[in-house]
Structure formats: structure tokens, C-alpha cells
Amino acid sequence: MTTVEPPVAVAAANLRKVFRRATGETVVALDGISFSARQGTLTAIVGPDGAGKTTLMRLVCGLMTADSGDLDVIGINVAANPQEVQDRIGYMPQKFGLYEDLSVQENLDLYAELHGVTPEQRKAIYPRLMEMTQLGSFTGRLAGKLSGGMKQKLGLACTLVRSPQLLLLDEPTVGVDPLSRRELWEIVLKLVRDEGLTVIVTTSYLDEAERCDHAVVMHAGQVLAQGMPGEITAKAEGCTFMATPPDGMPARSLQARLFQLPQVIDAVPEAGKVRIVRAFAEERNPLALNGAPIPLEAVPARFEDGFMMLFHAVAGGGLRNVMTLDHPPTGDGDTIAVEVHDLTRTFGDFTAVNHVSFEVRKGEIYGLLGPNGAGKSTTFRMLCGLLPATSGTLRVAGADLRTSRAEARQRLGYVAQKFSLYGQLSVDENLDFFASAYGLRGTRKRDRIAWAKQQFELDRFSDLPSGQLPGGFKQRLAMAASLLHEPEILFLDEATSGADPMARREFWGRITSLSEQGVTVIVTTHFMDEAEYCDRVVILDAGRTLAEGTPAEIRAHAHPTEGREPTMEDAFIAIVEESRREQDSPIARSAA
Structure with missing residues (x-):
């Protein structure tokens, strides 16, 4: 029986x-x-920073006009009738315009008013949106007081307030924790599968693209491949393996070394081993490291592997060199670099961090994980001396942060969750400013700026205002500025949020190199696969410690899944959900 394909909802031809x-x-x-997207289907657009994904989305929704080419959306020529298209679609950009001083209900009412949704129509639409997003209990809460995941769900509800024919979502899960990410995708899949809505989504999470009906892989403004996700995955068939580290070698160290080999296209730590993608399927002999073979076990390919094969074919490899510090930190691996005991921070009646304790040794990579609103960023700000603790002990690089914050800050580097450099200043001007702020002068200052630009490949952007840098290079500049004074301890707060897979590989290659030279790294991330780079992690929720241990110890909390090894994301969700069930139990409520 012949299957009739749905009509085309978006048809783009030779857009420039x-x-x-x-x-x-x-x-x-x-x-x-x-490319084309058919009605009632879910299309993913993926690609590295600067691929053109957001520009393409803005053309589809009529906010920009192409210089040339043809673009029809739901049967309308966008260039000729942009307003007609905008009246019939929903668009949720990366930074959706919520009004943080308005409540959830007031934001919904405002967007309903803007789109001409009558009070009678709202009576039918609002209950469905509240049920879908689970925001019904929070209608009176200010949008600015919502967690990151709840803000994204409110943004989606505001986008859906007028029942669009086409929904465009630009990186909807950036900066969102795994639980909220899962909830958002349940909503999106329900809209497509149950209600027949056409959805186009851009995403940095390649496992999300794997769930879609159609995938478009972009690079440098061009389409590298498109088709069903399985067709992209097939490009890496026979080339994917798991490598076991030699005794005593962390998986991240093996990953960093394998990633430098020209025949290795991709390498990532996974469940204590290293997942690699080789250039050719016939290369089945073990890889060698320092003359010793590394045994390989063949594993099935996945979408991310196919993506990396495509990307490597046009862009080559990622970071193939290591960072070298002029003056690595002194001391051995038993030195305690960070000591936190009974740390508490309150804001009025609200407790953001609730008696948290942990220690980090010199040269360790330590991960702070947790849902949005768990207290990670507050903990970070206290560790960096940017926010005083309400109570508890906090020592960083040998300094008591309750009495010697300025002394400690000279030995720390910090990369914030959001780009925090001066957007109007050029790359060179930013580096010059931060070098001076860290007390660097003369030849030392010039040498360190030259080092930073070479290590992070920033030379070609020297005179460009930093606010105009591509996203991945903004992150590079922020990290370069944080390392100018060669800090002993580096704090990274969601530093890879929104970064594409290749940028994240480059980032972690540099972090591994720094760690092996004795720099202590404390990191927060919503990419649970990145927790595999850590020596140990702690999982927080509502300011409390839920679990701490090595990645292997954390993975042991995951519920068994038939046919595959449990992941850090499985474990994270299991730990947080179990804790919340206990907190919601009648006994816990009566005790409170």
C-alpha cells in the first residue's frame, strides 16, 4: 500500500x-x-555555532527577508506577505520576551491581548495550556521568580495562546535541567503526535534531534545532510567503538589523548570508558597509546556519531593541541583546594543553600549538578567571593572567604553562565582590561594576552566588538580572560550552555589539559554527559545535597534500563524524583 506523504508546510529553495x-x-x-518540513511532523535543525540556524528561523517567521531564494510557509510567500505568516504561526526565540515583573497569568493575558484572543476564547485555551505545562498552581507567581524550566514552559504557553498552524522553537532547552527538558519534550511531542501541529526546532542536544521525524544538519550556512534521523545515524555505521582506559587512567585523560589522533573523529567519556568514532569502518585493529594497544568494543551508532562524521568531513577535527601553562599550580594531589562545611545562604525567609558540605582536591574536576533553582549558582557565587555566606565554613585556595575574599579572588578564575564581558569593547580591549584588573603589567601582560589569543584562536577577531562574536567564540573569550592570571582554581558556571557538540569537545579538551597540570576545576552543567569528565559530582535540589560521589557511584542510583547501560541523566532524574517523592510524602509534610 502506498503511503501518502503529508503536504509541505515549509518549502525553502536556495535561500541566501x-x-x-x-x-x-x-x-x-x-x-x-x-529544505522542507511537512505538515504534522517534527523537524530538527542542528549544527555548530554560526551555522545559520537562527537566521533561517527568522526568515521562516518573516522577521527577516532573504537576499535571494524562495520561501513558502503554510502556502504563503513570506517575502511578499510576512504579516500574514506571522498571524498564523508561533515563534519562540532563544530569549523569549517574558515580563518578569508580571505574574504567569498576567503574561498569558498580555500575549492573548496582543494576538487578539478574546476572553471567551481564553476560557477554552487557558485550561489546556495549564494542564499541558503544569503551571496551573503558579498563575499568581511573578515570571521572574520562576525556575529556568518553568520560564521556558511559560514562554511556550504564551506562544501557543492563539493555536498556531506552525510552531518554531529556537533552542528551547538551552540552560534547562534534564527534568525540565524531558517535560518540555513531552509537551512538544504531544502537540505533534496528538494534535497534528507542525513543529520546527533548533537544538544543541543531538539526542533531541533523534526523536524527530526529519533532521537538517547545517554548517557555515549550508545543508550538509537532511533526512530521517536514522539516515544521519547510518553515516557512522561500523565506525563506533568503546575504548577501555588503562588501569589508573581517568576516562577523560584517555579521551583527550585519543581525540588528538588523526584517525579518531570523535571521543567522549561514557560510563567509565571512552566512546569513539573512527574515520573508517575497516579500521578494527586496536588503537595504540604510547605503544600499548587500546582494546575496542564495537557498539551501535547513534545520531550524534553521524553528525560528527558529517561535521568532520567539512570542518576537520576539533582541538588537537593541549594547553600549556607557564606557571602550573604548586602542591600535590592531596592538597585541599576548596573546603565547604555546613554552607548556608538565605534571602529573607528563603533558603537557597541549606547546610551543604564538600571538599575538592588540587587538580580535581568537581561537578555541581541540580535542577534549575537547586542553589548551584548561589553556591558558585559564594565560592568565588561574590556573595557572602549566611553561615558555614568556606575556604578556597587556603583563604577563608569570610575574612579574605579579595586575597582569594586573585587566585581564582570565573566563567559566568551568561556572557559577562564588555560587548562594546573589542576582543583585544577586553583582554587588555582583564589583564590589568588581574594586576598584569608590561611584558608579562603582553605575553599572557598573546598566549590567550593563540590558545583560543582569537587573533582573527582582535578588532571585533566581543558582543558580535559567534556564540562559541564568546565562550572562548570568556575563558581566555579568566585564565590570563593563571589561576589555581577555575569556576565554570554553565559555561557550555547553548554550545554545539564540537565547541563542547574543544572546551573539555582544554579543561582536561588544565586539570592534568594541577588546576582545580569546579563546574556546573545541564549536559549530564559532561559529568563523565568529573572526578566527583554532587547533586543538589532546593539547596540540599541529595548525592555525592564518582560518576560510577552516581550512575548506580539509576533504574535499570533493558538493552543499554544507565547514563548520568538516568541517575540524575532518578535521584531528584526520589527525593521529591520523599519530600511530598505525608510523613515529610507532617514533619515540616
């Missing part, structure tokens, strides 16, 4: 879009893009 930077340089954002 060029921008001109303030420096006069032209940037080709889209270079002959063609």
Missing part, C-alpha cells in the same frame, strides 16, 4: 542571506539553503 559587520566584513549566514 548576507550580513555586514561593523568592521565592514561581510558574513554569509545562509548560502543556498534548501
Whole structure:
């Protein structure tokens, strides 16, 4: 029986879009893009930073006009009738415009008013949106007081307030914890599968693309491949293996070394081993490291492997060199770099961090994990001396942060969750400013700036305002600035949020190199696979410690899954859900 394909909802042919930077340089954002999305299906657009994903989404929703090419959306020529398209679609950009001083209900009412949704229509629409997003209990709460995941769900509800024919979601799960990410995807899949809505989503999470009906892989404004996710996955068939580290070697150290080999396209730590993608399926002989063979076990390919094969074919490898510090930190691995005991921070009646304790040794990579609102960033700000603790003991690099915050800060580096450098200043001006702020002068200052630009490949952007850098290079600049003074301890607060897979590989290659030279690293992340790079992690929720241990010890909390090894994400969700069930139990409520 012949299957009839659904009609085309979006048809793009040879789209081209060029921008001109303030420096006069032209940037080709889209270079002959063609793709289609069919009605009632879910399409993922994936690619590295600067691929053109957001530009393409803005063209589809009529916020920009292509320089050339054809684009029809739900049967309408967008260039000729952009307003007609906008009246019939929903678009949720990366930074959705919630009004943080308005309540959940007031935000919904405002967007309903803007879109001409009558009070009678709202009576039918609101209950469905509240049930779908589980925001019904929070209608009176200010949007600014919501967690990151709840803000995203409110943004989605505001986008859906007028029942669009096409929904466009630009990186909807950036900065969202695994629990909230799962809830958002349950909503999206329900909209597509049960209600027949057409959805196009851009995402940095390649496992999300694997759930879609159609995937479009982009790079440098061009389409590398498109089709069903399984067709992308098939490009790595026979090339994927698990490598076991030699005794005593952390998986991340083996990953960093394997990733430097030209025949290895990708390498990531996974469940204590290293998952690799080799260039050719026939290379089945064990890889060698320092003359010793590394045994390989063949494993099935997945979408991320196919993506990396495609990307490698046009862009080559990622970070193939290691960072070298002029003056590595002194001391041995038994030195306690960070000591936290009974740490508490309150804001009025609200307890953000509730009697948290842990220690981090010199050269360790230590992960702080938790849902949005768990207290991770508050803990970070106290560790960096940016926020005083309400009570507890806090020693960093040998300094008591309750009495010697300025002394400690000179020995720390910090990369914030959001880009925090000066957007109007050029790359060189930012580096010069931060070098001076860290007390660097003369030859030492010039040498350290030259080192940073070489290590992070920033030379070609020297005169570009940092606010105009591609996302991945903004992160590189922020990290370069944080390392100018060669800190003993590096704090990374969601530093890879929104970064594409290749940028994250480069990032972790640098972190591993720094750790092996004795730099202590404390990191928060919502990418649970990144927790595999850590020596130990702690999982927080509502300011409390739920679990602490090595990645293997944390994974042991996961519920068994037939056919595959449990992941850190499985364990994270199991730990948080179990704790919340206990907190919601009648006994816990009566005790409270």
C-alpha cells in the first residue's frame, strides 16, 4: 500500500542571506539553503555555532527577508506577505520576551491581548495550556521568580495562546535541567503526535534531534545532510567503538589523548570508558597509546556519531593541541583546594543553600549538578567571593572567604553562565582590561594576552566588538580572560550552555589539559554527559545535597534500563524524583 506523504508546510529553495559587520566584513549566514518540513511532523535543525540556524528561523517567521531564494510557509510567500505568516504561526526565540515583573497569568493575558484572543476564547485555551505545562498552581507567581524550566514552559504557553498552524522553537532547552527538558519534550511531542501541529526546532542536544521525524544538519550556512534521523545515524555505521582506559587512567585523560589522533573523529567519556568514532569502518585493529594497544568494543551508532562524521568531513577535527601553562599550580594531589562545611545562604525567609558540605582536591574536576533553582549558582557565587555566606565554613585556595575574599579572588578564575564581558569593547580591549584588573603589567601582560589569543584562536577577531562574536567564540573569550592570571582554581558556571557538540569537545579538551597540570576545576552543567569528565559530582535540589560521589557511584542510583547501560541523566532524574517523592510524602509534610 502506498503511503501518502503529508503536504509541505515549509518549502525553502536556495535561500541566501548576507550580513555586514561593523568592521565592514561581510558574513554569509545562509548560502543556498534548501529544505522542507511537512505538515504534522517534527523537524530538527542542528549544527555548530554560526551555522545559520537562527537566521533561517527568522526568515521562516518573516522577521527577516532573504537576499535571494524562495520561501513558502503554510502556502504563503513570506517575502511578499510576512504579516500574514506571522498571524498564523508561533515563534519562540532563544530569549523569549517574558515580563518578569508580571505574574504567569498576567503574561498569558498580555500575549492573548496582543494576538487578539478574546476572553471567551481564553476560557477554552487557558485550561489546556495549564494542564499541558503544569503551571496551573503558579498563575499568581511573578515570571521572574520562576525556575529556568518553568520560564521556558511559560514562554511556550504564551506562544501557543492563539493555536498556531506552525510552531518554531529556537533552542528551547538551552540552560534547562534534564527534568525540565524531558517535560518540555513531552509537551512538544504531544502537540505533534496528538494534535497534528507542525513543529520546527533548533537544538544543541543531538539526542533531541533523534526523536524527530526529519533532521537538517547545517554548517557555515549550508545543508550538509537532511533526512530521517536514522539516515544521519547510518553515516557512522561500523565506525563506533568503546575504548577501555588503562588501569589508573581517568576516562577523560584517555579521551583527550585519543581525540588528538588523526584517525579518531570523535571521543567522549561514557560510563567509565571512552566512546569513539573512527574515520573508517575497516579500521578494527586496536588503537595504540604510547605503544600499548587500546582494546575496542564495537557498539551501535547513534545520531550524534553521524553528525560528527558529517561535521568532520567539512570542518576537520576539533582541538588537537593541549594547553600549556607557564606557571602550573604548586602542591600535590592531596592538597585541599576548596573546603565547604555546613554552607548556608538565605534571602529573607528563603533558603537557597541549606547546610551543604564538600571538599575538592588540587587538580580535581568537581561537578555541581541540580535542577534549575537547586542553589548551584548561589553556591558558585559564594565560592568565588561574590556573595557572602549566611553561615558555614568556606575556604578556597587556603583563604577563608569570610575574612579574605579579595586575597582569594586573585587566585581564582570565573566563567559566568551568561556572557559577562564588555560587548562594546573589542576582543583585544577586553583582554587588555582583564589583564590589568588581574594586576598584569608590561611584558608579562603582553605575553599572557598573546598566549590567550593563540590558545583560543582569537587573533582573527582582535578588532571585533566581543558582543558580535559567534556564540562559541564568546565562550572562548570568556575563558581566555579568566585564565590570563593563571589561576589555581577555575569556576565554570554553565559555561557550555547553548554550545554545539564540537565547541563542547574543544572546551573539555582544554579543561582536561588544565586539570592534568594541577588546576582545580569546579563546574556546573545541564549536559549530564559532561559529568563523565568529573572526578566527583554532587547533586543538589532546593539547596540540599541529595548525592555525592564518582560518576560510577552516581550512575548506580539509576533504574535499570533493558538493552543499554544507565547514563548520568538516568541517575540524575532518578535521584531528584526520589527525593521529591520523599519530600511530598505525608510523613515529610507532617514533619515540616
